[in-house]
Structure formats: structure tokens, C-alpha cells
Amino acid sequence: MDFSSKLLENAVHEMSQLPGIGKRTALRLVLHLLKQPSEQTTRLSESLEKLRGEIKFCNSCHNISDVELCEICASPKRDESLVCVVEDIRDVMAIENTGQYKGLYHVLGGKISPMEGVGPHDLTITSLIGKAKLGQIKELIFALSSTMEGDTTNFYIYKQLEGLDISTSTIARGVAVGDELEYADEVTLGRSIINRIPFEGSLKAN
């Protein structure tokens, strides 16, 4: 791509560094900004700079937060004996949206993945084990994605918890509510059957 302007070229280049945004899309976005009042560009770039410069991570659960201890960890209404282990903030947001969970979270920041060079020490596992050893946590819910990396991470944490009086669980996998059985993939449907729950239990959930 040949640009008539170095400024434009730079902006398009930087924009196309974002994941899933190619040169053409970047050009479209940048030209859009040029057509808008300049305040919009200022607001965008300032909000990004401010976020990158001032963002904090909660000391306890490592979720993104504006303060040292995030709202969820600081809330007296949450059950401190229950901790849900998730990969990143998007999982926290998804679970919070359900309104079904009253425990705390622990954000790992990723999964153990030797292929991508992510080891246990790149994640916040040590901090989690440290919290577990304080004795306040009664149950740990693993809510990582069910990939090989997710399973490995779950198992690594599980082994580290040996000797501590903490029960562990994973979120239920199964056919989504409202889905037709015939369209569910085999692995999911298989797990749904193996991990079937007592009918009385399913009534309570509704």
C-alpha cells in the first residue's frame, strides 16, 4: 500500500497492529476518525493512554481494577470461602452477568501452555496457593476453558492444593439451555450424559 501521507501511513500501521485488524480495515478506521470531529480522536487516544498508564490489578484476585482491592473482593456481601478460577477479566464479566455467583474470583491471566512459552510462574498461581494456605477458602471452582491447556492448568493447581482442606469443582459442561440435542457436538453431549444430575437438583436451578 502506497500512502500519500506519512502521518496517515503511521496511523494505519499502528492501528493494524491490533489483532484481527488488517491494513485495509485500519485505513477505513483511520479515515473514519478523520471525518469525525477531532475530539473523538483525542478521547480515543487519551482513554487508551490513561488506561495503559494508570490501570491497576486487584491485589487479591488480579482482576483489572482502578483501585488496589477490586469491588468484588472488597464487597462484604461476597462469600469469601468460594473462589472461582478464571483465565481473564472477560470470564469474570461473563460470570458476573449471570447474577448467579456470589463468591470471589481469581484471575490467572492465562493458561499453562508450553507451546506458547507460558509456564506456571507467568500466571498468578503462586498468589492463589498463598491465599489457599490462609485457610479461608473452602471451595475452588475451576472455570478455565476445556482445552488441553485449561485441563493442564487445572491439574497443576489441583496438585499444588494437596494437603489443604479445600474441595475443588469445575463448572458443568453440557448441552446449552435451549439447544437441540441433534446439533450438539458428540463430546459435549457425551459429557452431558456422563455428568447427568439428579432431576430434583435440576429443578432447583430454574
Next chain:
Amino acid sequence: MDFSSKLLENAVHEMSQLPGIGKRTALRLVLHLLKQPSEQTTRLSESLEKLRGEIKFCNSCHNISDVELCEICASPKRDESLVCVVEDIRDVMAIENTGQYKGLYHVLGGKISPMEGVGPHDLTITSLIGKAKLGQIKELIFALSSTMEGDTTNFYIYKQLEGLDISTSTIARGVAVGDELEYADEVTLGRSIINRIPFEGSLKAN
């Protein structure tokens, strides 16, 4: 979407103002920036700010440029008697990429579109007619998209040129090189046949 951080929420909100980027995508992009070195965010926001603040439009063709007169208009190698009328900079880049065009451009900045409230005076038509009246231009090539708005704009300019000794043409529409006839749409194929060119002429183009 409930965010645990006001900074994050702001950044996601501003990012999702870009066309085709929803809240979820915006969150993904912003979280990506957070995982990268902070220099990347700085580079992105500075390049956008700099572009928005310092960008110039060529005095003659109204293309985006770093200087008062863009490279193409300033080049002594270009044929000043030939002007191609396009909608925006992306069209200039597309035509320049072909390496087949040695004339100048005129960037309108849009098309006349009563539906979107764009009238002739929102575009750079007056400047184009002004240039035409100087007598240097011999041919005007209309290269707007072949929509109703494009046709309207072409016709509006054409009427304004009455009395001036300037020939006008539009770029050829037809079946794309390498395309199979059976998959071409009817309008395009129809135009291809109506606007057929002498066989000797087609040999020259190759």
C-alpha cells in the same frame, strides 16, 4: 456490560465508536493493548493524535497529504490535462496501485446524497469547476462508484462543465479480468456487451 474498572470502560467505549467495532471486539482490542508493552499504546494514540492534528489536504486535488501540494499534483511527470474524479483517498490509492494512470486526481470527499444530507457544496465540486475554468484540463475521467449517488454526482459535474472545452469519460465497467461470464451479474455483463471495444484496442491494453 459491567466493567470492574472505569478506565477500562472508557477505553472500550471510545474504541467501540469506530465503525464495525462492537463492545466485545473493543474489549478484546483494549485487553490486547494491555498485554503488550505500553509503548505500543503510546505509539497508537500518538500517531492518531498527530494525524488528526496535523493532517493537510492538498490545495489542488484535496487528497490527504503532509504538505500543501501533494506529491502527485507536484510531480512534473504527471499529465496535467487529465483529471480523474474520485470519491476518497482509497480510490486514489487503488488507481495508483495499477501503475496505469499518469494524470492527476480530484478527490470529491463523497457523493451527492440527499438521503444522507450531502449536497454539492459539501464536496469539492466548486474547486474542481474552478480548476476546469483555468483551461488546462482536457479530459475529466469520472471514477465514482456506479450507484445512484455516483451517477447523480457525475451528472451534476457534467452539467457544470457546459460551455467548457473539456471531454468527459467514465471508467469502463465490465466483467473483471479472469472472471467467468456465467458468474457475472446481469447488469455488469449487459454493460460489457453494450460498451464492447474494438478488438485491436483490447490488444493494446495488454
